[in-house]
Amino acid sequence: MNNILGKYNLNKNSQPNQQHTNNGQTQLFWEQINNPQYWINLLNTVVSNIIKLILLSIVFWLLYKLGKRFVSRISQNLQHNETSSNRTRTIATLTQNIYFYFLAFIYIYMALSILGAPVGTLITGAGIFSLALGLGAQGFVSDVVTGFFILVEQQFDVGDSVTVGDISGTVTYIGLRTTQIRSGDGTLNYVPNRNITIVKNLSRGNMTTFINLQLFPHTDVKAVTKVLSQVNQKLTPEDPDLVSAPHLLGPTDVQNGLLIYQIQIDTRNGAQLIVKRKFLEAYLTALQAAQIALPENKLDLTQ
Template identity: 40%
Template structure:
């Protein structure tokens, strides 16, 4: 019994000694930490980060103010299209904010002790390793630069980019955003823009084709068309060239009719086409001119 008690007592003493030793190690480690220096360093870094954040926020606000004032004065003094001005304004804003963001991150990393200079030096090696993968990015930048330099497209232009047709909502050095007529927003890397069909730079054509029966009195039809033109033209100041009646033409598949071509300011061609088509058909029908329609074929 005494031997058992002595063993238990010995084990207890060993456990206590072990815990005491571990506690002493932790205590020594804790006491070895220069908490004053750490707290001072963290406080200094926090103050620097706060200062840089406030400073660059002020720089951003002041820069945006001067950019807006500059473009507003430029708009008043120079003969430049609104679309072109919006494009250059958006590009300038994007570049300015990118620079401000870069230097803010640089300042914050420096404040917390990260060696930014070493990272930038190492970026050369990383850049070399990623050079092949970055070719697409560089192509985007180069192509975007020439798109803007040559004024191929501007914000608000209606364009056809081979596979995408719609209105340009944003142009920058890397991507172009085009909103399709169904509302789809397309993000197109500039390197894929090879052919640009800009429908907003010159007058656009509104074409109206009206089918006629072979026995129709063409002279009567021309007179009706002329009267409709005289009635509608004053209502549409966006018409840049008077309607041109090309006369009787072959519409294909054994059908004939007359074609009227009207040139308008860009963006108005569809409205003018719809209005004149409706008025032509109404006037011809009222005068007893029959307008043929294709029969409906029902497949059973």
Template identity: 40%
Template structure:
């Protein structure tokens, strides 16, 4: 009896499996595999075409931007650093624009209604808007920095606690190269105070410490003689060096001070070179230089 029941159950299982298989085969046969393959080939061809077009436009656009600004580089009315800054910004805008267009085309190729998604985003769009506040702030701040000409590529600046040379200025970030070679990417919204040390002439200050009983007339004569010879070999000095006389540094320390105005970026090297010349000449004249640390700085 049990064998009859088992056979009956087995037969039902086989029949059910056969029916399911038939349904699957009918569904499989109804699939338009030729159309799917054709559609896949069509999409693949479109992606290849637009990808090639994207890289072609990018290459040509970058070359045209560089070539356009090279013409202005020959004009004396526009500084080279300003041209580098505008070139960097133009490349940044161009890059964002073609990437946006490329992504939009790819989504359209796959049949994704980008316009409808943007229009019907609703709560998601609102959330993204709040999340994009920082991005919008970066762009707005970057535009004001450019319009007000606060910085240019190559300027030596202190921004957001970072000191160094401007490498690039973009819509979203500003790149600053520190003295140790570190490249810092600073979001434009974090730039609240710009200390630009490359605008106008810079001032180099040299303090040479002396003893209270030093012969100041002899020291002044030696320093002024060095200054006259030094200026002839360093055209980057635009004013001075000027001997300012004896200065009280506090705690009983005295120094003779010299100041010179130089072109942008030359103040540190002039400062070091003049200090060396002074120390060597005074030592050769048997004038005692205190062993305590020298005060070298900029005002």
């Protein structure tokens, strides 16, 4: 009971002291308000800060323009060096954005410092927020970083025939987050860049394809070679996609009791399938016209 009364008396005695403190603060505030020098100092501070912000804005605007012009000049030089225009534009845009965000961060930091804001406390809070955001955006960051190196290392360009994992087709778009690949059946595949680990680029340099003809073991190989050579002499000058005349490699294997006669064809990239179909049709037609018997089982065109 005595403890309760003691606390009550203490609170009762402290209330006049708090009221006296509040009255003193209120009186000091009104004294400052009524003092002309207070308003003069406040006006000088505001004008000084505004002038500093204007000068700071002009300096950073000039820095941004100079950096943008520098990046544009570099991108023009890359285009003159026959670099892919899509890659050049993407790299230039990425560089400009990184440079802009870097300047914006420094500008905001210096502006807050001029205004007297607690920049250290704000940066600490922003760091915690950025950490939480970064943990949830790891995939996005991985896509951007991988996309950047795909562009810089020139792994593939728009129009290239590529194989990424189990997806094969023609590249239609290269971005910092995703790559678009259109398959042969018309399907448009959106591939996150972080999933691109191994790329088979079929459009870099000349391509080699093989035709495997299945013959009966008792077939006259010399007669087959003569017929195929006549086809090559006729079609080779007519096909601009051929790098060289097809090479008749001859019998290479025996599978399921049948003789495998192989032809190697070197073509320009992207034309290997078209040329392969054209010569295969001509070979079969010529062999049938020469009355050379062929097995009736299906030919393996996937090799």
